[in-house]
Amino acid sequence: MPEPADRSSFAEAMRKVAPYLNLGWNFAITVGVGVAVGWWLDRWLKTSPWLLLGGILLGMVGAFVSFFRAVMPPKGAGGKP
Amino acid sequence: MSDLAQGLYFLRPELLLSFYGFFLLLLSTLPVFRRWVGGLAALGCLLTLGVVLSFPYQQGMNVFQASDLFFFGNLMILDGMALFFKGAFLLAAILSILISLRYLDTEGVQSGEYYSLICFAVVGMMIMASGTDLLSIFVGLELMAICFYILVGYLRGNRKSNEAAMKYFLLGAFSTGVFVYGASLIYSAKGTTNLYQLAARFEQGDPHSPLLILGMILLTVSLGFKVAAVPFHMWAPDAYEGAPTAVTAFLSTASKAAAFVAFVRIYAVGFLGMRDQWLPLLAVLSVASMTLGNTSALLQDNMKRMLAYSSIAHAGYVLIGIIVMSRPEVDTMQTGMLSLMLYLMIYTFINLGAFSMVVMLRRENLAGDRVVDFSGLHQRSPMAAFAMLVFMLSLAGIPATAGFIGKYYLFAAAMKAHFAWLAVVMVLNSVVSAFYYLRVVWHMYQKPPVDSVRYAVSPGLVAAVGICLAFNLLVGIFPETLIELTRRSILMLGRAG
Numbered sequence: 001m002p003e004p005a006d007r008s009s010f011a012e013a014m015r016k017v018a019p020y021l022n023l024g025w026n027f028a029i030t031v032g033v034g035v036a037v038g039w040w041l042d043r044w045l046k047t048s049p050w051l052l053l054g055g056i057l058l059g060m061v062g063a064f065v066s067f068f069r070a071v072m073p074p075k076g077a078g079g080k081p
Numbered sequence: 082m083s084d085l086a087q088g089l090y091f092l093r094p095e096l097l098l099s100f101y102g103f104f105l106l107l108l109s110t111l112p113v114f115r116r117w118v119g120g121l122a123a124l125g126c127l128l129t130l131g132v133v134l135s136f137p138y139q140q141g142m143n144v145f146q147a148s149d150l151f152f153f154g155n156l157m158i159l160d161g162m163a164l165f166f167k168g169a170f171l172l173a174a175i176l177s178i179l180i181s182l183r184y185l186d187t188e189g190v191q192s193g194e195y196y197s198l199i200c201f202a203v204v205g206m207m208i209m210a211s212g213t214d215l216l217s218i219f220v221g222l223e224l225m226a227i228c229f230y231i232l233v234g235y236l237r238g239n240r241k242s243n244e245a246a247m248k249y250f251l252l253g254a255f256s257t258g259v260f261v262y263g264a265s266l267i268y269s270a271k272g273t274t275n276l277y278q279l280a281a282r283f284e285q286g287d288p289h290s291p292l293l294i295l296g297m298i299l300l301t302v303s304l305g306f307k308v309a310a311v312p313f314h315m316w317a318p319d320a321y322e323g324a325p326t327a328v329t330a331f332l333s334t335a336s337k338a339a340a341f342v343a344f345v346r347i348y349a350v351g352f353l354g355m356r357d358q359w360l361p362l363l364a365v366l367s368v369a370s371m372t373l374g375n376t377s378a379l380l381q382d383n384m385k386r387m388l389a390y391s392s393i394a395h396a397g398y399v400l401i402g403i404i405v406m407s408r409p410e411v412d413t414m415q416t417g418m419l420s421l422m423l424y425l426m427i428y429t430f431i432n433l434g435a436f437s438m439v440v441m442l443r444r445e446n447l448a449g450d451r452v453v454d455f456s457g458l459h460q461r462s463p464m465a466a467f468a469m470l471v472f473m474l475s476l477a478g479i480p481a482t483a484g485f486i487g488k489y490y491l492f493a494a495a496m497k498a499h500f501a502w503l504a505v506v507m508v509l510n511s512v513v514s515a516f517y518y519l520r521v522v523w524h525m526y527q528k529p530p531v532d533s534v535r536y537a538v539s540p541g542l543v544a545a546v547g548i549c550l551a552f553n554l555l556v557g558i559f560p561e562t563l564i565e566l567t568r569r570s571i572l573m574l575g576r577a578g
Contacts, residue, residue, distance in 0.1 A: 013243030020251040024258060031262075053291045060295065064302075071252070071315050 019070050026070070027063040034059020088152035091159040091211075094132045094167060095204050101125035102200035109193020119185075119541075122196035123178040126203065130171040136164060155275055157211040161570035162422070166210040166342050169426050173335035174203045176433045176545045181327035183539035184440050188325060190235055199331065202228035206339035213350075215264040215274040215300075218343045222260070222307070225339060226253050229332055233324040245323025252316040256306035263299030266292050276351030283354020294358055300347060301362055307340035308396045309389075311369040321389035326443065326450065329385055330436030333392045334429040341399055341425055349406040349414070356407040363404050364503065370397030371510040378517050384439050384450045387517060391476060392432065394514060398507060399424055401491050405498040413498045418571045420490040423564065427475075427487040427556060434549030435472040441465060441536050441546070455521055457530030465536065466525045468550045473518040475553045478511050483556035486564075 038055020042048040089096070105122055108114045136159065150158050178199060185191040205224030212218035230253060234246025268274050270293035271282055305313040321329045352359055374394030381387035402421025406414050442449025459466040475484035488511060495504035556563050 010243050012240050013247055016244045017247040017251060020248055023251060023255045027255065027258065053295075056292075056295060060299075067255070068312070 023067060023070060026066050030063040030066060031056070031059040034062065084152060084154060088157070091152050091157070094129045095207050097132055098125065098129045098200050098204050098207070101129070102197040102204070105193050105200065106197045109197070115191075115193060118193040118196050119178060119182045119191075122200060123175050123541075125200060126171050126174045126178065129203075130168060130175070133164060133167045133171065151213065151277075153217075155277065156214045156217040157208070158213045159211060161572060162342070162345070162418075163207075163210045165422060165426075165567065165570035166338060167207045169338055169429055170203050170206040170210070170335045173331060173338075173429050173433060174199055176430075176437075176548060177327055177331035177335075179541035179545040180330060180433075180437045180440050181325075182541040184325065184327050184443065184542075187443055188236055190237075190325070195232070195235060198228045198232050202232070202331075203335070206335055209339045210342045212343065213276050213346065215260075215267065215276070215347075215351075218346065219257075219260060219264065221339070222343065223257065225336060226257065229253075229328075229336060232328045233320055233332070235325050235328060239323070241323035242325070243323075245320045249316050249320040249324075252306065256303045256313070259299050259306075260303035263296045263303060266296030266299065270296060276346055279351040280353055287354075289355055289358065293355070297352055297355060297359060298362065301359065301366070304340055304344050304347070305366055308337055308344065308399075309393050310366045310396045310400065311373045311393060314370070314374070314393045314396075317393060318386045318389040321392075322383060322385045322450075326385065326436055326440045329388075330433050330440075333388065333436070334432050337392065337396065338425045338429060341403075341421065344403055345406070345418070345421065348403055349418070353407075356409075360404060360407045363400055363407075367397045367400035367404060367503065368506055370394060370400065371506060372397075375510050375513045375517075378514065381517070382452055384452055384454070384521070385436075387452065388432065388435060388439075391514065391517075394510060395428055397510070398488070398491055399428075401495050401500070401503055401507060404500060404503065405494045408498045413494075415571055416494045416497055419564075419567055420487075420494040422567045422570065423490050424487040426563065426567070427483040430549045430552040430556075431472055431475045431484055434468065434546060434553065435476065437542060437546045437549065438465065438469045438472065441538060441542055444536075447532075452521055452524055453528075454531060456524045456528035458525040461530050462536055465546075468546050469525060470522055471550055471553050473521050475557070477515040477518040479515075481554075481557045483553045483560075486556060486560045490564075 034055040034057075035052065036055070038052040038058075041051040041055070045051065101122075102125075105118055105125070108121065109118050150160050152159070178196060181195065181199075185195060202225050205221045205226070205228065208221030208224065209218055210221075212221055230246060230250040233249050234242050236242035264274055267279070270290045271279055271287070273279060273282070302313060306316070309317040321333060324332065348359055348363070371394050374390050374392075374397060378387050378390035378394065381390060399421055402417050402424065405417030405420065408414055408417070438455075439450050442454050447454065455469065458469065471482060475482035478484045478488035488507070492504050492507060495501070495507065
């Protein structure tokens, strides 16, 4: 059983890293949505594989934008550089 | 000799160190041996280093020209570069263990698991150094990373250590996902994840599909995280500050060198046929890392954060070596490789020395990791101040130190490959970096001491500082031996088998 001090220290650390907990899901879902939409459009418009590739690319760009928004401290937040 | 037998023969260092790690784990359960585990771990790494060094001697110097170096179905290779870096990882591990011996007592976390984890992390690094397939590199990368996630959070009662470990773990897991995604795209585009087979396909004139380029970009992102290159550096300052200082020393040197070996194998071997695509990408990463790393380091008051940003800048310098390798001329490519290997070896000894000094200032009532904690060091311990002076000058790249030799070779390689603009950016950044390194020197020699408590030195720490200091001075003044050793190692970067 951890000491109370250890528990509060761990809880405080978890609060600090909370924005990081969704990174993996956000990335996978954003890329997945891009792939699914691209694949579906390809089948509908018979343009395979170009819209799928476009979907992958858009999904990746979206995923990285969302990633950097989560991990970079907002301007003026006063965090350490 | 069958492929399996040859593989096991070539894998002796990894096998020995793995068994040794488990042996230490077992030994640490017996209270009577607990205080010896650290020393035994250093001895185990030394034995493994002996096995690594025995390869060139057992096979004569032919090991540097042999063509049949691949094993385990071309998943791994034992070439000069692999041997060179395996030696570097083991040396870094030995020095890290030496500085950990008393430090862990001060922090109250002395245990055998710590040393076992260091051994396992080194095994991961050695697998990475030999990896010739994205999958074998991945296995090594993960073995190393998982050990580091635990080591960074080793101070369980410390909030900063917990936070650092969680951030490092989550971002590390993310970058792992990105690596696997990139590898899967490459496999779907080319039908292989073997780097030498990829290189052979490019030589046969296979076109570059968009999927392949996306895969290559994702691998760059993932490896960018591992070497803490801008803009994938956000984990480094927090992880370096929160981790136990001895772990930070190991993380900032050996783990970075291991990630750069993977970088070299992937780009200078597998993706050499796509050099026009990755060259601009790495150039942007390099310039951004040098510039942002150095300018951010100027603002730091905490020594560990300052060295973290400095290591981000140094990752930018090392990337120049890989950029130079994009040139088709064999001679220029080898110059890039030589400069990169030389720089990583030298940087390992400088940074371990600098972190050893931070460990020395750590006492039960003082973290000792602020720049002001170095105030008046010259009056209280002239030898310690001299050692730190050499490490800081070496990091800044001042002549007669090892750091100068490393930077000079990178500069010369960039000029030879007609990347003069990159060399100029590097020199300008070195000038900026001199400011924050010399600030530490100014505190040591011009400021009064902060307190009169004696510094916490131990035989292990003194030995580690002494080795790093001797290396920095000797290589700074007589660099020929190290340069010749590195030159021999690169003669044998395997060709497509």
